Amino acid sequence: MTDYLVQATNLKKYFKTVKAVDGVSLHVKPGEIYGLVGSDGAGKTTTMRLLVGALKPSAGEITVCGFDVAKQVEQVRSQIGYLSQRFSMYEDLSVLENIRFFAEVRGLSQTEWLPRSMEILEFVGLADFKDRRAGQLSGGMKQKLGLASALVTRPRLLLLDEPTTGVDPVTRQDFWQLVIKLVSTPLHLPQNSENLGGVARSAEGGRVSVIISTPYMDEASRCHRVGFMKNGKIIAEDTPSVLRSQLNGRILELRGSPLNLLRHAAHKDSDVEDVQAFGDRLHIRVSEGKSQAVLKKLKKEIVSAGGQVDELRVVPPALEDVFIALSEH
Amino acid sequence: MNSRLMPITRKEFIQIFRDTRTLIMILVIPIMQLFLLGYSATNDVRNIPLAVLDRSRSPESRSLLDSYRAADYFRIAYSVDSEAEIEDLISKGNARAAVIIPPDYARKLNEGGAQVAFILDGSDPTSASTALSAAQLISQAHSTELLTERFSRTGSNLRVKPPVEVRTTVWYNPDLISAHFMIPGVIGMILYAIAAILTASSVVRERERGTIEQLIVTPIRPWELIVGKLMPYVILGFFNTIEVLAVGHWWFGMPIRGDLGLIIILSIVFLITGLGIGLFASTIANTQQEAMLTVWMTLLPSIFLSGFFFPLEAMPAFLRALSYLMPLRYYLVIIRSLLLKGVSLDMIQTDVIAMTLFAVGIMTAAALRFRKRLD
Numbered sequence: 171m172t173d174y175l176v177q178a179t180n181l182k183k184y185f186k187t188v189k190a191v192d193g194v195s196l197h198v199k200p201g202e203i204y205g206l207v208g209s210d211g212a213g214k215t216t217t218m219r220l221l222v223g224a225l226k227p228s229a230g231e232i233t234v235c236g237f238d239v240a241k242q243v244e245q246v247r248s249q250i251g252y253l254s255q256r257f258s259m260y261e262d263l264s265v266l267e268n269i270r271f272f273a274e275v276r277g278l279s280q281t282e283w284l285p286r287s288m289e290i291l292e293f294v295g296l297a298d299f300k301d302r303r304a305g306q307l308s309g310g311m312k313q314k315l316g317l318a319s320a321l322v323t324r325p326r327l328l329l330l331d332e333p334t335t336g337v338d339p340v341t342r343q344d345f346w347q348l349v350i351k352l353v354s355t356p357l358h359l360p361q362n363s364e365n366l367g368g369v370a371r372s373a374e375g376g377r378v379s380v381i382i383s384t385p386y387m388d389e390a391s392r393c394h395r396v397g398f399m400k401n402g403k404i405i406a407e408d409t410p411s412v413l414r415s416q417l418n419g420r421i422l423e424l425r426g427s428p429l430n431l432l433r434h435a436a437h438k439d440s441d442v443e444d445v446q447a448f449g450d451r452l453h454i455r456v457s458e459g460k461s462q463a464v465l466k467k468l469k470k471e472i473v474s475a476g477g478q479v480d481e482l483r484v485v486p487p488a489l490e491d492v493f494i495a496l497s498e499h
Numbered sequence: 500m501n502s503r504l505m506p507i508t509r510k511e512f513i514q515i516f517r518d519t520r521t522l523i524m525i526l527v528i529p530i531m532q533l534f535l536l537g538y539s540a541t542n543d544v545r546n547i548p549l550a551v552l553d554r555s556r557s558p559e560s561r562s563l564l565d566s567y568r569a570a571d572y573f574r575i576a577y578s579v580d581s582e583a584e585i586e587d588l589i590s591k592g593n594a595r596a597a598v599i600i601p602p603d604y605a606r607k608l609n610e611g612g613a614q615v616a617f618i619l620d621g622s623d624p625t626s627a628s629t630a631l632s633a634a635q636l637i638s639q640a641h642s643t644e645l646l647t648e649r650f651s652r653t654g655s656n657l658r659v660k661p662p663v664e665v666r667t668t669v670w671y672n673p674d675l676i677s678a679h680f681m682i683p684g685v686i687g688m689i690l691y692a693i694a695a696i697l698t699a700s701s702v703v704r705e706r707e708r709g710t711i712e713q714l715i716v717t718p719i720r721p722w723e724l725i726v727g728k729l730m731p732y733v734i735l736g737f738f739n740t741i742e743v744l745a746v747g748h749w750w751f752g753m754p755i756r757g758d759l760g761l762i763i764i765l766s767i768v769f770l771i772t773g774l775g776i777g778l779f780a781s782t783i784a785n786t787q788q789e790a791m792l793t794v795w796m797t798l799l800p801s802i803f804l805s806g807f808f809f810p811l812e813a814m815p816a817f818l819r820a821l822s823y824l825m826p827l828r829y830y831l832v833i834i835r836s837l838l839l840k841g842v843s844l845d846m847i848q849t850d851v852i853a854m855t856l857f858a859v860g861i862m863t864a865a866a867l868r869f870r871k872r873l874d
Contacts, residue, residue: 222715222716223716224712224715224716244718244720247716247717247718248718250716252713252716254709254712254713256709256712257709258708258709258710258711258712258713259710259713260510260514260708260710261708262513262514262517262518263510263513263514263517267510267513270506271506271507271509271510272713272717274502274503274505274506275503275506275507275714275717275718275719276717276718277502277718279502319713
């Protein structure tokens with residue numbers, strides 16, 4: 171009996187000469203929010219599409235909710251909700267008509283779909299807009315409609331492919347609140363729970379898992395676990411705090427003026443690996459165990475070059491620092 | 500009933516009814532085309548296949564037939580032995596006209612006042628009217644020739660009376676009304692064009708707008724998606740058929756001689772061809788415009804090589820051979836025969852079989868390709 175809701179081993183997907191996904195293994199527990207992060211073209215979307223069976227892998231195996239994606243794709247699909255990167259609701263149908271369509275094709279009966287749709291529209295806050303055409307919704311509301319339609323059949327796994335790209339910060343915040351609320355409330359078991367295999371009866375079986383891909387680090391840090399993708403591989407995977415701790419003591423924050431001079435001075439130091447601007451300050455990554463040395467040298471260097479140092483100190487690393495460091499290798 | 504078909508069909512219907520402009524097009528265009536084509540288009544014809552029943556078998560009768568042969572309006576395609584054969588050939592559309600020379604032709608000719616029967620298939624008035632005037636011309640010329648001959652022999656008799664008189668009978672469309680020929684064609688074209696264009700754009704739209712992404716991850720099977728999506732267009736196509744038939748019948752006075760049930764069933768079979776072409780086009784095209792163009796590319800040859808405007812007899816052999824690849828060709832033969840001639844199924848069975856094979860073949864190929872593209 172397995173504890174994982176999603177198990178993918180050594181997934182590969184090649185498009186002609188491009189290795190879009192090149193040996194990804196992924197394990198997601200019930201109730202977990204798993205974040206796939208990485209730059210554009212790292213293979214996040216392809217991985218998502220492999221997990222939902224929209225693409226056939228060139229190699230590897232995937233089990234979702236106890237079903238083999240290659241052989242039992244229909245059962246898998248009745249257990250998952252998928253929100254693609256692009257808005258993929260019917261713009262000429264109303265909010266409720268969209269929800270109804272996706273509810274019914276995913277097996278909700280004549281009597282079930284309406285109460286369930288209203289419940290889910292209430293949940294995402296679109297109940298007042300149920301008769302509005304999807305094409306006339308704002309960007310944020312469109313995302314919520316997508317989420318609602320993915321959730322209407324009470325999936326046990328929700329896959330969200332860059333759901334907040336191009337959405338304003340307030341809406342992003344709302345959206346995340348929904349996702350967090352979703353995984354923290356126990357799910358009503360689906361009617362046909364006897365076909366679900368061992369997973370459904372396990373202790374956490376009633377909780378939704380979420381796999382979300384995002385280019386935003388603030389979102390990545392909200393996930394329980396994060397997998398960092400590069401060139402079709404997951405090159406690092408852990409909880410955000412463990413990932414951050416890899417760079418403990420190696421990130422210096424520098425505030426001063428002029429910024430150009432500060433940057434130049436930092437780059438010159440042989441113990442400095444990287445310099446990134448964070449608003450009005452710089453984040454300087456130094457080699458292992460060199461932070462005290464750099465702290466001393468750099469301040470002097472800047473002052474002697476005619477610059478001004480307002481603050482220079484060791485700071486706790488942000489997830490972004492970790493990803494920049496990982497991206498370079 | 501499958502629980503996933505209904506939602507797909509319902510969704511498709513909502514989309515069709517919400518797109519008012521397209522809906523109006525679907526309903527109005529057939530009528531527009533009907534009026535346009537019903538009131539226009541006539542043209543010249545050559546090589547009309549002629550059946551000949553020569554009961555006289557005399558030098559005189561052969562001389563008359565030679566003059567038919569000499570003019571390029573006709574091609575003596577069949578020499579038959581009975582009137583029943585003529586009826587059969589014309590019913591099947593193998594011959595468009597027939598000449599019957601009575602046994603006493605030679606004797607009557609010598610006495611003066613010989614008669615020849617000329618039978619014409621009027622269901623295609625364009626070629627029929629040409630055939631009619633051609634037959635009259637040929638006979639007159641032949642009469643004059645005979646007279647001249649007689650003059651030169653006797654050198655006397657000045658009271659001239661044409662020795663041959665052609666009595667024509669036009670079958671099926673006695674008044675040679677173009678509309679009666681055009682309306683069945685319009686039905687065929689509408690079924691084909693509307694079905695193909697609407698299907699193609701409705702499938703491509705799913706891809707263009709990204710909704711296919713969501714469809715793919717539902718448990719919908721490809722065949723359910725195809726059937727569910729095509730159903731509304733079958734119903735619309737059916738409605739269009741009835742619409743054009745009704746206007747054709749009550750406005751243009753086109754007869755409906757065949758069995759209406761048979762007409763509708765065979766029209767739906769043909770409709771499937773159009774749907775298949777549309778589905779196929781949707782697997783090639785990435786945008787709705789591309790889909791539209793792809794369909795148009797098949798539509799034009801279909802129209803010109805199916806005998807829609809121009810009789811197939813008038814075409815060069817190469818194009819005539821190509822016409823066998825046009826499903827519309829078979830449907831036009833079928834629908835014209837059913838409406839105008841009121842023939843029974845066995846008279847048109849070759850065309851029915853050919854059309855059904857095309858429908859099944861095209862739809863299967865399209866469905867397979869569609870499925871492959873989904874993966």
